[in-house]
Structure formats: C-alpha cells, structure tokens
Amino acid sequence: xxxxxxxxxxxxxxxxxxxxSVLAFAxxxxxxLIGVTLAGLYALLSRVADDPQRIRNGxxxxxxxxxxxxxAGVSWLYVSLSVFGEMPAIVAALATxxxxxxxxxxxxxxSALFLRFSPTSAWQRGLFFAALWTLAEWLRxxxxxxxxxxSVGYSQSVISPLAGWAxxxxxFGVSLATxxxxxxxxxxxxxxxxxxxxxGLLVAVLLVVGGVLRERAWTTPQGEPISVALLQxxxxxxxxxxxxxxxESLRNYYxxxxxxxxxxxxxxxxxxxxxxxxxxxxxxxxxxxxxxxxQGDLLFGTVVGDRQQYMNGAVSLxxxxxxxxxxxxxxxxxxxxxxxxxxxxxxxKIPMSEFTAGAIPQPPLNLVGQKVAVNICYExxxxxxxxxxxxxxxxxxxxxxxxxxxxxxxxxxxxxxxxMRALETGRMMLRATNTGMTAIIGAHGELQSVxxxxxxxxxxxxxxxxxxxxxxxxxxxxxxIAFAALxxxxxxxxxxxx
Numbered sequence: 148x149x150x151x152x153x154x155x156x157x158x159x160x161x162x163x164x165x166x167x168s169v170l171a172f173a174x175x176x177x178x179x180l181i182g183v184t185l186a187g188l189y190a191l192l193s194r195v196a197d198d199p200q201r202i203r204n205g206x207x208x209x210x211x212x213x214x215x216x217x218x219a220g221v222s223w224l225y226v227s228l229s230v231f232g233e234m235p236a237i238v239a240a241l242a243t244x245x246x247x248x249x250x251x252x253x254x255x256x257x258s259a260l261f262l263r264f265s266p267t268s269a270w271q272r273g274l275f276f277a278a279l280w281t282l283a284e285w286l287r288x289x290x291x292x293x294x295x296x297x298s299v300g301y302s303q304s305v306i307s308p309l310a311g312w313a314x315x316x317x318x319f320g321v322s323l324a325t326x327x328x329x330x331x332x333x334x335x336x337x338x339x340x341x342x343x344x345x346x347g348l349l350v351a352v353l354l355v356v357g358g359v360l361r362e363r364a365w366t367t368p369q370g371e372p373i374s375v376a377l378l379q380x381x382x383x384x385x386x387x388x389x390x391x392x393x394x395e396s397l398r399n400y401y402x403x404x405x406x407x408x409x410x411x412x413x414x415x416x417x418x419x420x421x422x423x424x425x426x427x428x429x430x431x432x433x434x435x436x437x438x439x440x441x442q443g444d445l446l447f448g449t450v451v452g453d454r455q456q457y458m459n460g461a462v463s464l465x466x467x468x469x470x471x472x473x474x475x476x477x478x479x480x481x482x483x484x485x486x487x488x489x490x491x492x493x494x495x496k497i498p499m500s501e502f503t504a505g506a507i508p509q510p511p512l513n514l515v516g517q518k519v520a521v522n523i524c525y526e527x528x529x530x531x532x533x534x535x536x537x538x539x540x541x542x543x544x545x546x547x548x549x550x551x552x553x554x555x556x557x558x559x560x561x562x563x564x565x566x567m568r569a570l571e572t573g574r575m576m577l578r579a580t581n582t583g584m585t586a587i588i589g590a591h592g593e594l595q596s597v598x599x600x601x602x603x604x605x606x607x608x609x610x611x612x613x614x615x616x617x618x619x620x621x622x623x624x625x626x627x628i629a630f631a632a633l634x635x636x637x638x639x640x641x642x643x644x645x
Contacts (some may be wrong), residue, residue, distance in 0.1 A: 165215025209258025438465030473505025
C-alpha cells in the first residue's frame with residue numbers, strides 16, 4: 148500500500164490533533180492536552196514555513212485542525228437536527244459537516260496569516276500566533292450573531308492555573324495565555340538552549356501569575372444565605388410541545404416545587420411550554436402560593452407576547468411583584484430564521500422558531516431581596532453580554548433546555564461555559580435545566596453540586612449574594628482584544644518594512 152505524500156500526512160495529523168483537542172474540554176477535562184495539540188499544530192505550521200506556497204499550505208493545515216476540532220466537538224448539532232428536528236439524516240449530516248467546515252475557516256486564517264507575517268524571534272512568533280488565535284475566537288464570537296463554543300480558554304476552567312486570568316481578561320484572555328504557552332512549548336523543542344531558557348521563563352511567568360490571580364478574591368459575599376431549589380423536569384424534547392403532554396408537564400413541575408420548598412425556586416427554559424396567557428390562571432396562582440409560603444419567589448421559563456411577536460421569556464411569581472425577562476441573544480435557526488433560509492428550516496420540525504429578541508439591556512430582577520441577572524440557555528456563552536447586568540446583579544441565573552442535544556457532549560460543555568461566567572464575574576451561577584446539567588456554581592467557578600442528567604429531581608442548596616467587580620466586569624474584552632490587535636499591527640508593520 149502506497150504511503151500518503153508528506154503534506155497529506157501533515158493534513159491528516161492536523162485533523163487528528165483537532166479531534167484530540169476536544170478531550171481538553173468537558174466532560175473529559177484533560178486541560179493540559181490542549182497545550183499539546185496546539186503545540187503540534189504550531190510545529191506542523193513551522194515545517195512548511197519555508198515552502199514557496201506556505202500561505203496556502205498553512206491555511207490547509209489550519210483548516211484541517213479546525214475541521215477536526217469542530218466535527219468532534221459539536222457533533223451534537225447532528226443530534227439536534229436529525230433526532231429532534233426530524234430532518235432527513237443525510238441532510239442533517241451535510242448541514243453539520245458544512246457548519247464545521249465553515250467554522251474551520253477561522254483557524255485556517257490564523258495559520259495563513261501566521262506564515263505570511265511570522266517574525267524571526269521565537270517568543271515573538273509565539274505571541275503573534277496567540278494574538279491571531281485570540282482575535283479569531285473573538286471574531287467567531289460575534290460575527291453572524293456569534294458561535295464562541297470551544298474557545299480554547301474554556302478548556303482551562305477551573306482547575307488550570309491559567310484560569311486565574313479569567314476575572315482579569317475573560318475567556319479570551321485565558322485563550323491568549325493558553326495558546327501562547329503552547330506556542331512557546333513548540334519553540335522550546337526546536338530552539339537553541341537560549342530559546343529554551345527564554346520560553347521556559349515566559350511559560351513559568353504565565354502559570355505562576357495565573358495561579359496567584361486564581362487565589363485572589365475579587366468579590367465578597369453579602370447578606371445571609373438564601374435557600375434555592377432548581378427543578379429538573381426531565382421532559383423528553385420530542386414530547387415537550389405536544390398538547391396532550393401539556394398538563395402532565397404542569398403537574399410534574401408543581402409537584403417538584405411542592406416537595407422542595409425554598410426561598411428561590413427556578414424552573415428551566417420553557418418549562419411551561421405555552422404562551423403565558425394560555426397557562427391556566429389557577430395553576431399560576433398555586434405556584435405563587437407555594438413561593439409565598441417561604442416569603443420567596445419562583446422563576447420559570449415560558450413564552451411571552453402574542454402570536455405575531457413572541458419572546459423566549461422568564462416570569463417570576465411570589466412575594467415580590469411579578470417580573471419578566473426576555474431573551475435578547477437568539478439562536479439562528481433554533482429561535483429565528485436568517486433571511487433566505489426558510490427553505491432549510493422547512494425540513495426540520497422546530498416549534499416556536501420565530502422569536503423576537505428582547506430589549507438590550509434589561510435590568511436584573513428583584514427576587515428574594517437579591518438582584519438576579521437572568522439569562523436563557525445559549526446567552527451565557529457570551530461573557531461581555533453577561534457582565535452588562537453586573538455590578539448591580541448579586542446573583543446569576545441561567546434557564547436552559549439542552550434536551551435538543553440528547554446524551555451528547557453539549558450539556559457538559561455548556562456547564563463548563565457557565566462556570567467560566569461565574570469566574571469572570573465573581574458571582575454565583577444557578578443553572579436550572581430540563582434534562583441536565585442542573586447545577587449550583589460558586590463565585591470562583593467551582594461546581595458546588597449538580598444533578599445527574601436525565602433524571603426528574605430538584606437540586607437544593609444555599610447560595611450567597613456577592614458584591615464588587617472583577618477587572619473583566621469593569622473593562623470587558625477591550626483590554627485583551629486591544630492588546631492582541633496591537634501585537635498584530637506591530638509585528639505586521641515590522642514584517643512589511645523588513
């Protein structure tokens with residue numbers, strides 16, 4: 148059997164490195180592995196640095212890495228489209244592959260630009276590569292409404308010492324530090340003794356400073372603990388919106404709330420799967436009475452608005468006046484249809500797929516004496532949007548329904564993202580989900596308790612409100628993006644002038 152050509156072998160190696168990178172993220176959480184895989188990508192790019200077609204070859208290597216990363220890491224997209232969206236399997240597979248191929252363009256651009264403008268100094272090359280990668284992740288996080296999933300920084304939450312950079316520079320700052328460390332490791336393996344000493348010192352500084360920052364308490368608890376009950380109804384996605392199952396869903400959540408009294412009770416996204424006006428008033432009155440017994444409040448997900456303009460919302464009942472939050476950052480295809488793509492959605496059976504976005508900003512809800520910043524499902528993937536409600540907010544609450552993705556990597560990845568939001572803001576995060584992973588997350592990103600997935604249960608505990616601000620709350624992504632952009636401008640300008 149004839150062996151593949153050397154460049155083909157490099158493309159295969161890049162693809163496999165991308166696939167292996169997924170193991171650095173939840174649920175596997177082998178966080179040091181991302182340093183190995185990115186160092187491997189860096190080494191592959193270095194081997195084609197002298198090729199006449201280095202820019203083209205670098206783009207192909209970067210694309211292969213990205214395609215492997217996304218194909219393995221967001222394979223749950225196929226589950227959503229095929230199993231629950233009832234899209235034909237071949238169409239769902241093609242859509243998933245096409246989406247991953249498009250996402251792989253970002254690392255392809257990083258690799259091409261790296262080989263076009265790469266400086267001669269080892270540590271500058273590493274910093275340049277890290278800055279390019281960080282800017283690409285940031286761009287991916289907002290272009291076409293954004294898809295920040297699998298940003299490198301998430302792999303480091305919460306055990307890695309590099310996670311200490313999160314309250315200062317956010318997840319993209321953690322990405323910058325992580326990719327820089329990986330590039331320095333690759334440079335050390337192929338460099339002189341002086342290069343190894345320099346790169347080793349830089350790696351040590353990044354790790355030690357990150358570790359010191361990790362121990363810093365940026366915010367402080369205030370007031371007395373409050374009791375919470377996060378309800379996980381475990382309603383199968385293919386049954387959730389069926390009219391004949393509506394009353395059963397209402398009974399399940401009422402029973403869970405009755406059996407698990409707390410000052411703050413939280414139900415998942417669209418736990419009451421109907422327009423709020425169609426939910427029986429008697430049922431809402433009973434929920435309100437349950438909350439008032441503890442001088443508390445109950446928060447649940449439902450649909451607000453009318454048939455012409457409706458929103459994915461959260462509504463509170465109880466001792467405090469009733470309040471609402473409407474989801475502002477909608478998911479393309481799942482909650483709104485991009486122009487020109489109605490034909491695509493016609494092949495899938497996705498109910499309530501034409502939501503209207505809520506207002507920006509929306510104030511925190513005043514519940515159980517706390518200011519609660521509510522976000523719904525996918526919204527907690529956008530750190531700079533979450534901090535809009537802080538420092539006013541003393542507690543973060545996420546209502547999610549990831550039943551769309553079945554027993555896949557998505558629920559654990561989503562929980563990891565939520566832990567990064569807690570770390571960035573110095574606030575506790577409560578997650579009430581339909582099928583998992585319902586969790587209480589501490590203000591340092593630590594997982595205090597979590598329910599098993601696909602179980603009908605309530606997660607009870609006590610939580611604290613927090614006050615104060617982290618540097619990330621104060622400045623958002625601006626410092627790390629400005630720094631990365633300056634690195635690119637400086638090195639690019641020197642390369643052009645050389």
